[in-house]
Amino acid sequence: MKIKIHAISDLQLLPSLAALLCAVLIFALTQGPVALDWHAALTTPDSLHGVILWQVRLPRELLAIAVGATLGLAGAALQGLLRNPLAGPDLVGVTSCAALGAVLTLYSGLAAISWVSLPLGGLIGAGFAVAIIFLLSGQRAGVLTLILAGMAINAMVSSLIALALNFSKNPFAMSEIVYWLLGSVANRSYNDLSVTLPFMLAGWLLLLSSGRFLDALSLGEETAQSLGFDVNALRWRVVLGVALSVGAAVSVSGNIGFVGLVVPHLLRPWVGYEPRRLLAASALGGALLLLIADVVVISVPALREIKIGVITALIGGPFFLHLIYKNRNAFS
């Protein structure tokens, strides 16, 4: 297998990704059904156009960035942990389990009791899924086992989400299965961001600090052990980090697919195939991808809002097929 390396240093890569992210964010803020009066919006935040810019558009895009960063980072971390290039948080069932947890708390009315119960439901669901996948892969399971297990979890959990919505007393519940299975950041406010950001930050911290361990793990478990890493404890740290960040993100955005799979793959050559460097780059890349997807959602005129997961799946699906085609010999 030929390996393309066009690695550039972190000092070049990360600032350029961040700059690109800022540029797309500014572009995203200019998009919307209303033509903004920028002077009024920037000078007086309390004015009509100020409210639209700062209270309607900005929180939505900030949430897209936070959720995208979480998915990219979690994808990179899971791929490093399981030493498996196909381990996106959605493919192995982590995001759908998080969605189930959020659905159970939201529609049962628990989420109305305390703000913390919605992200908590999400992260319990996510934690459950990561633990299952982690235990499976611990038994030296191959790529195929992992993907098939993910498929089974996804199928089971999607039905459980549908079932939970069926039993909800809210008349709108059943039609919201689209939201939970495809995801959306439309009409989100600072409330959603402030409820979930602490959990996401905690998860990011755990994942970003696991870089050296993932580097060592890429050389094999024994090598990592001999290099002085407490393999077991550090593995659970990654599991906890994924559960915290993905659980919180999904609880306010639904199940957005393929970001965690595609982004690490695209960026891997740029970081010289180093799992540690892939983490921060994937976080920025994930944020960028989801923000671009949301720009598409906003700018494409449709009678009903297009779900953001539709866009990411249309990008990610063909990419995934290409990946399988390229690696078909390795799988058989």
Add this chain to the structure above:
Amino acid sequence: MSRRNSPLRVAFVLVLSAIVLSSRALPLHADKIDTDKVVPQRIASLNLCTDQLLLMLVPRERIVSLTDWAARPESSYMAAAAVGIPVNYALAEGVLPQQPDLVIAGEYNDTAMLHLLRRLGYRVEVVQVPRDLAAARDFILRFGVLVGAAENARALVEKMDRELADLALQVRAIESHSLSTHKPLAAVYAPNGMTPGRHTVMTEILSRAGFRNLAAELGIDGYGQLALERLLVAQPDVLIYEATADAAGGGSIAHSYLQHPALQALSRRAPSVTLPPPLSECVGPMTVAAIARLVDTRRQWQKSSQHAAANNVDVTAP
């Protein structure tokens, strides 16, 4: 050899028999039993709007079953009256146990089920529920004849006419006291950012209460989604939430649309009122109740805007 051919032969026979059977199938509209002159004593309704009208016109002993929506206060104007009447869930199995002599369905009921009921010999009447008050008047009178309560129907229509005339007088009185000819703009917001536009009863309710409907002016036909940004920019004079006030039994993403801080800030500035869905889901006496509620809002808006005008000359300046 013949064994290898046999699945093919069986398939051929099956297809042939299907064709023969379907050509012998019963016609869709089985001969209607002429019961028009007999007053139906066991009426079943498969539509929320006919459920409610039935409760208004017919003594409950003659109603054998209603949809499950009829007794729910979040969807039915006649919820209290429907409690205790068997529920049919708009399913054939729910209708059959009571052996109704008249089944009333709306145009959106499952046609396969209506077909089945007719085949079993039940009298099924499909009605087109009204979408505006003029149509509702005629509909109630015809419905009264259908269910054998023509007298009650006429009384109900007369009562509606009287109340509507009275409300129209009230609105004219309010408007004649107004300093300007400005007709206040109302924005209606329902869960999921939905809003009723032209050709909905909400536009008629608003116009009869002395308001303009933002969605209709933006060109939305029927129910459409209205982006929060466009709602804010339009600066409506009053905000009408078409939703159940509390999210009892669990929240939803749809309802979270109504909790956006920008919308809440607007509803602190502009008068806002909640119109529960039972008042606008069907057209009839509930529509009159909705208009009455909004005429009150119209009166309040008048007071508050004139109060503001007294304090701030700029507001009334053209």
